[in-house]
Amino acid sequence: MTETARLLADDPIWLVLIKVVGTFAFLVLMTLLTIWAERRVIGRMQHRPGPNRAGPFGILQSLADGLKLAFKEDIRPVLADKWIYILAPVISATPALVAFSVMPIAPRVTLFGEETALQLVELPVGLLVVLAAAAIGVYGIVLAGWSSGSPYPLLGSLRSAAQVISYEIAMGLSFVAVIMYSGTLSTAGIVEAQEGGWFFALLPFSFAVYVIAMVGETNRAPFDLPEAESELVGGFHTEYSSLKFALFFLAEYINMVTVSALATTLFLGGWHAPWPLSLIGDGVLNTGWWPALWFLLKTIGFLFLFVWLRATLPRLRYDQFMNLGWKVLIPLSLVWICAVTVIRGLRNAEAVSAQQFLLIGGGAIAVLLVAAFLIPDRPPQEPEEPQAPLSGGGYPVPPLDLQVPQTPRRRTPVSSGASVAEHPQTRSPEGDEGGNSSTKEAPDGSV
Amino acid sequence: MGVTTQTGAVILAQQSIAPPPIHYSAIAPVLIVLGAACLAVLVEAFVPRRLRWSVQVGLSLCTLVAAGAWLVVYARGEPMGLTTLADTLAIDTPTLFLWGTLLVLGLASILLIADRSVEPGGAFVAESSAAPSPSPRAASGGSTGGTATSIAPAPTPAPARATASVAEMRTEVFPLGLFSLGGMMVFCAANDLLTMFIALEALSLPLYVMCGLARRRRLLSQEAAVKYFLLGAFASAFFLYGLALLYGYAGSVELSAIADATAGSLRSDTLLFAGLGLLVVGLLFKGSVGPFHMWTPDVYHGAPTAVTGFMAACTKVAAFGAILRVLHVAFEASSWEWHWVLWTVAVVSMVIGAVLGLTQSDIKRMVAYSSIAHAGFLLIGAITLTDEGLSATLFYLLAYGVTTIAVFGVISLVRTSEGEATHLSAWSGLAKRSPLIAWVFTFLLLALAGIPLTSGFMGKFVVFSAALTAGMAPLVVIALVASAVAAFFYLRVIVLMHFNEPAPDGPTVSVPGAFTTAAITLGVVVTLLLGVLPTPVLDWASVGGFVS
């Protein structure tokens, strides 16, 4: 049981309620400020002022936008699946708000006379709460696209879901080394474990993977393919308007805040003061409300990184993006985990015992694996290699109108009776001059 | 709640956990098979397509031989039965016997699967799917020639035909087969229900895929695969549900713990019998015992013949190995309450197999129904719950499996230009065209019917005598009647082959390649040997029972 958990266990219910409302307000406020800051910063990076009318420095701009959204007409397309269409923004926004609850903002503060931790919940499985919330958020995306009854949102949601789940794996794998070093899944425990040194220095590769994955996970530039305006209009929420759209928007920005806070927690020492400051006054800057400041500064740093990336980098192509995830981040993460495991194991083992032979075997396999992954990717197509058309909108199914071919003369074996053959679709979808238009399937939805 | 968990975690972090002891030499055959399966996956990934077939065949055969050799060496050391891997696997004499059987049958099946001369290029698809989008690959792809002609008005260009005739099969079937075989080996050695369930999945999932790989009659093959998959998923669910109920009853998934719980306790028998019932349904499904046989004819019919042989022989061995272990180890004490249920099942299975087998006009479906009848006979041996019955059932499994694989090997040889000629009418007068094959097939069918001097007779003899000793005379009488009825449809095929005139456009008999020849020869020789000299094998099968 961590120190934080003990502190939190004594919280009276009114304090819990205040913290719940406070967390909620903080997240909404962060969303408004982040949107505003993003537009200002990007404006500055592009040599234009950005929003500067509503309030001082235009700071009320996003609030005004939000209010405006509330008074827009709420449209539901006829073809939409009513209840799922309504439910999708709820599914998207709710877990986003919940995920932030486990972030340890400050370890010990006095709030209304009660000594407590600036953290809503401290659980032994805190990290899993974040992952679970992220996983449920994907449902919102998929269901929104599916239920809209319109091709653009559907394609956008498929892309988006594929992207989020691909990068969720890389993200989850980057946690493993952190968990191994802190020995716990609790967020406060992980922060405490970084007292001696922050994990970004100890586990640089995990940190790099996480930072890339968090951008992919939140569908932000340069990985904002689902919202590629030039191809897919607005992505999965094309058909949404009014407050339903606002909820998706809110969820996206809250997710940004959450992943930034998580990056801070896991790799940047959470609420710990940065190095030279942490020496001042025997760590006085790590007590009281100071930690909240460090935490916020680090989180805002990551949010700035998001904006910076958006202003700087062009959008990736879908295949480049997926290749980065599946062919670079995930395999290297696995190799990295193996390496960390073995090194840690060797360091901890007092006397390497009879398990040596197992270990050597495992090490050899790991080396093999590294070597295998380092072998350059095959030249695009080995001409003789028939590959399953896994992408490009093909469906590897036998033709439904399979006609049994005429029995040819005996002893003309293979080429004759074989059945799975070129589909009628081998020809272009519109060219059904062959008169078997009945077999035509839906046009390829290649993405 | 959370507090206790966390305190637990803290304590956990402080003490180090001792790893369970592992008897590597005892489980080496499984490790060899599964390791080779992993290796075969890598071969698929890295070896160029030209070489894949030869590498895969070599690897698979070497694996089976190596595992078999290790098994022989280990078994000759007169090992004590032991449990290992934290009591999840029990390596005892029945396990070793079943492993040996599985490896022999697996070897024969791999030989059949590997054959590329009967069906040029092999009996398996050259592409895992037809390319539905226009691509250069589609034209050069394997068996596309014929059907493409029938669909597209323009004739297929000549180069496509040329390549089509040499298109080789995909070789994924070898790693799939090895994984399945590894799963089967674990399945009949599993000492707790959870391990058994995982092994069940490991053996089933590759089989589902293998069923859908036939080069010819793609739709039938894929239908078979889907059917098998859906029903198999149901059966797995039944098994899992039964497992859950038994866990609720005994508080453990270990077979020995369940046995302890059944031996005189005041716990709810509802949980026990509901759990046992569901569990056994899952197992009987895999063994294609009637009335849980619905999938068998369709799947045997649709799957590539070599895979059918693998399924019919190896899956049955694994399933009955598991049934034997579960009944003997976990439920012996409660047998008085459940044995009549399995009596009924055995009777139903024999009757269904024998009677419906009579009406079949397709040879593969006929063999499928024959396998259902045989499953009934095997079940008789399994529910005797005596050591004699155990060894008899083990012997029967070996005898039946070897014969069946050879039967499917022969079936794959009789062909027309459209592929295998499985309709019975095509087989008439086969003896006049190809006497050797006809006589071999006659011998194998006689073995299935249980005529003396064949392994089938010895198998039935030992099983029925064990059942008589155990006081199951009525069941034996029914079994004898059923085998007499079943003998009729085997004899019908024999009569058809030998005394009818061949059809004018009847099938030809392909000259089998070395692999198929080897598999059929192995089957015939073993069938004969077990019929004439069953003693050594019977002796091996009867040394010792299960440990747990």
Added chain:
Amino acid sequence: MLDPYIPLVLMFALALGFAVFSVAIAPLVGPRRYNKAKFDAYECGIEPSPQPTVGGGRMPVAYYLTAMLFILFDIEMVFLYPYAVSADSLGMFGVAAVVLFIATFGFADLYVWYRGGFEWN
């Protein structure tokens, strides 16, 4: 002393309440001006294309592949986390086991990779 999960439940309730409220209030505060075009699917053409997408529509198979791969790797993570938490107490045996586990996964990964499972276009 409160159950540590109670704040999480409260947060969830608040978030859900907020989201449901927003969704429910939207049609009430917004204007309503009927226009047939608003209820069509958003498309560039004059007539929206027929809708194969909702219900019974088929999606590109590549996404199914991604989903299956995701499940596999997610399961891998599910096994790696408990190991990571108790890595120290499992000693070298745990190291060997987990490396073998990852390696076995790596084989399948390599197979998918080299046979074109990761080709997106």
